[in-house]
Amino acid sequence: MTVLAETSHPLSLEPVQLLDEHGDPADGQVLPPAAQRLQMYRRLVVGRRFDRQAAALTRQGRLAVYPSSNGQEACQVGAVLAVRDTDWLFPTYRESVALVTRGIDPVEVLTLLRGDWHCGYDPYHHRTAPQCTPLATQALHAVGLAHAARLAGDDVVALAFVGDGATSEGDCHEALNFAAVYRAPVVFFVQNNQYAISVPLAKQTAASSLAHKAIGYGMPGRRVDGNDVLAVYRVVRDAVEHARAGQGPTLVEAVTYRMDAHTNADDASRYRTSAEVDAWRKRDPITRLERHLRAVGVLDDAGVAEIAAEAEDFAARLRERMNTDPVLDPMEMFRHVYAEPTPQLREQAALLAAELAAEAEAPVGGVEARA
């Protein structure tokens, strides 16, 4: 009771919406300035085009795997635009569009998924942790970093991305609890895309909503329409500023839908109907914002075409750069295990170096030649 009263936003099951599904502003909501709305549209369109390009690269065998953001662009774009460059992101494997929106080179975003290294970018440069695969483990890193920033006297906020399925993991619980006890400046941003691979939300939790879980930890919980980029931006920004002001963490649940299968390797028809997918297609985040921007005269055919061309350009450059084979140095495996390699690692490195040298000397088909 006291917790709910303390928060300025009593927890409602109805997701916050600034634009309804037809792109009409919800009653009584003040929208961000037109230029900012247009910028969000641009990021959405570029984000989706990037996502489609990544999916295509996967079909061409250029990526080892791709977990698509299709349908979730408003979540990722809205959340990233709501934080400052000095804030930290803690993404999962799903957050490619978020990272591109952050300004990270798309080739570096895809390094993990292409398989040439585990993380392509410099986390310190972008204040973005490596994409995290062990579910919910990154939520604890976000709490630790936020707590550390506070100890250091810096007004840095950490934004932790979590999936709906991952909220069942123990680490998610521990992160929420630690953050609340420490009053750490963290925002937990759950993209509830309705499925964890094949398992629907109803099998993850008996709670009325994921946002409701916040009550038990003593922090505010918010539900937002995850296909409404303006609403995501507003709710996350409020939570971020709440954290920055020393008021502690917030749990945000963005209600959305994963339009594609879990990854290219998954077959979604085994666990959901096309009727369900079609119903969500009507709530598309880009169509919705485009309708609104056209209705208020911020966007016209020419504007749409210009942004589409920019996105096309982005995709074409990515395609071109991804169509070359990356050059890898196998010896790098040994380089970053410890600051100083152990004697045993030195020995193993020497073994591989000798193998590589022999390979380089041997003509093509060297293995047979040696045999």
Add this chain to the structure above:
Amino acid sequence: MITMAQALNTALRDALRADERVLVFGEDVGTLGGVFRITDGLTREFGEQRCFDTPLAESGILGTAIGMAMYGYRPVVEMQFDAFAYPAFEQLASHVAKLRNRTRGRVALPITIRIPYAGGIGGVEHHSDSSEAYYVATPGLHVVTPATVADAYSLLRRAIASPDPVVFLEPKRLYWSKAEVALPVQTEPFGRAVVRRPGTDATLIAYGPTVPTALEAAEAAGEEGWDLEVVDLRTLVPFDEETVCASVRRTGRAVVVHEAHGFAGPGAEIAARVTERCFHHLEAPVLRVTGFDVPYPPPMLEKHYLPGVDRVLDAVARLQWETA
């Protein structure tokens, strides 16, 4: 005379004093000073910001330590007991051990994970595990375990100063062992084993809680006419092959002694390495005296489980002396 517990406490205090990025946290480490009192008085002296109690969640402790280390701090976390460190294993194996590698060396994690470990103190179940095999099998971690009071201090200071994560295993039963040591003291660095007792006939290879056992066995063996050398590994990773193999080449015989289970335990690795490198110097197969492959027994049976002096001497007797 000071105890190993006092040496560890002083090491933490000196580290907190020397570097303001050092933070100490875990379960009951604040007001109480830890269940073994290793962090006694630290909160009083350095304040709650630098030595603090966390909620009860080991994955949470280690996971938040990762975030703090990413932000430039040097966390020293305590896992209350060996078997209660298991909830943190995912963070340890998936992140602590791998982050430097995943980020091509861009993100280092200078985290020290202190774990009171091993048996011999009459603890009921889950309070006596020798879990080092899990840690040494995880590339990216340093694994350290002191056997002397001086090493307890010095190795802990080195662990905290290390740019890489260190699993620091504290032999519970040696917490109250005593020595005449003036602190601060500096002993050999990581990756250097030390000959604790020189000898000519066989080498006992031990670490942590079994070093005193090995020394005692060596004394007793003297009465039977065997002059045994005792090597204390001090750090399992990095492993000092050079010192170990030099000793075995001199003596021609070796027994590895540890409390952890024998099957796929550290002794298996050590015996294999010694055999590979010293084969032509060996007068007998390398033997192992280890804990049995059973869950750590209840306190009333632990004396039958722990590798004791007699079992070590029996192994020494089996080193094919008749061929000499």
